[in-house]
Amino acid sequence: MDGILLMNKPQNFTSFDVVAKLRGILKTKKLGHAGTLDPMATGVLPVFVGSATKACNLLPDSDKTYIASLRLGITTDTQDIWGKVTAARPHSVTAAQFRAAAARFAGEITQLTPMYSAVKVDGQRLYDIARKGGEVERPTRTIYIHSLAVLNEDEQAGEYTIEVSCSKGTYIRTLCSDIGESLGCGAAMTSLVRTKAAGFTLNDCLTFDDVQRLMEEGALSEQLIDVERAFMSLPSVRLSEEDTRRFKNGVKLDISALTVPLTEDNIRVYGFNEEFIGLGYIEQDTQLLRVRSFFENNMYKK
Structure with missing residues (x-):
């Protein structure tokens, strides 16, 4: 199970309390959250599940x-x-x-x-x-x-x-x-x-009762948001089949042969099959496209 679970944090729960309770419901330890809320506050708390936990510290939309x-x-x-x-x-x-x-x-x-x-x-x-x-x-x-x-x-x-x-x-x-x-x-x-x-609203959120019910119905995975959505404000690049293979192996790519935006921000990277691979960035001294982070559920299969 991988993706973003948007929670409506209840009052008198710390953000860590929310993650701890979800670990029990989802039966997984691989969880993280973004944007800590005080215990008395309620509202949007993005929780990252599985490979999506890599995105916690990379979110571009911090407003x-x-x-x-x-x-x-x-x-x-x-x-x-x-x-x-x-x-x-x-x-x-x-x-x-x-x-x-x-x-x-x-x-x-x-x-x-x-x-x-x-x-x-x-x-x-x-x-x-x-x-x-x-x-x-x-x-x-x-x-x-x-x-x-x-x-x-x-x-x-x-x-x-x-x-x-x-x-x-x-x-x-x-x-x-x-x-x-x-x-x-x-x-x-x-x-x-x-x-x-993180670009998500209260209307997107679930309660603990919602999560428990969806887990019992075997339908929670359908409610998880693909981690790609958290990065839609970033520029993007699409790679050829050969460059996809090389990038996935950690090889730096010459941007002169790519249609890559010249930006200091992270860049969404897509493989030849249009699947979201992860994030890259342009190394300023070499002007090469490097890997920032992969997301396992979207890994290119050879």
Whole structure:
């Protein structure tokens, strides 16, 4: 069984918990996931099965979309409602003021990595330090907010729902907190759903019950998405029968004889029979096409 299994991660499960439970249902250890979600978050979690696990760290589409709710006037140590309240501040923010403040966070911005995160500082996970009551200097990172829309607003309660399309590495709870700080009252995230990741949407996802039922019916393999779909945004090249054989044997190919896009990105490589072989890349100093990764279920058969 090889391919991508799109899961709708339930609340109170870590991403690793999802993989662990699926190992039991699928009776296989060869699983991996892309795009970690916090335990309280729900939504799109791509899980890679079998030979597709090689794709986990090669995905070209790293942008994600979330729907998050937040409450003004409260701050917590985790920047969400599940943490310890550190301050409660009265506010008189209007819906118009909130929309204006949120709009200023669109585009390229800098975020301070939250203490409750898996980032390591001096070999220690920040959340391990935070749980012991410690706090250290953390790195900042530049991220990009492609769009930020206000979906729902309750001015009296100070509660808002936003939809955010953003780059990899964006902390949505930090974004909510920063919007609140810009308004002078603070804010804590109250819910989070990831609606898009790796080019896939929530509509593509299955629940644990769905997976269990499909396994019992012997139909789960039909629901697995071919790993090729995760790379459709990349340029591609098609090889002759001889070049297919040589490429599969790890031989570098002269791109002057191929119709290959001159790109620094990975390239989808197809064999003479139109089957997806895997990924290649152009070695810059030699201008030769080299193997990046093969996917076993699509290996060329001699």
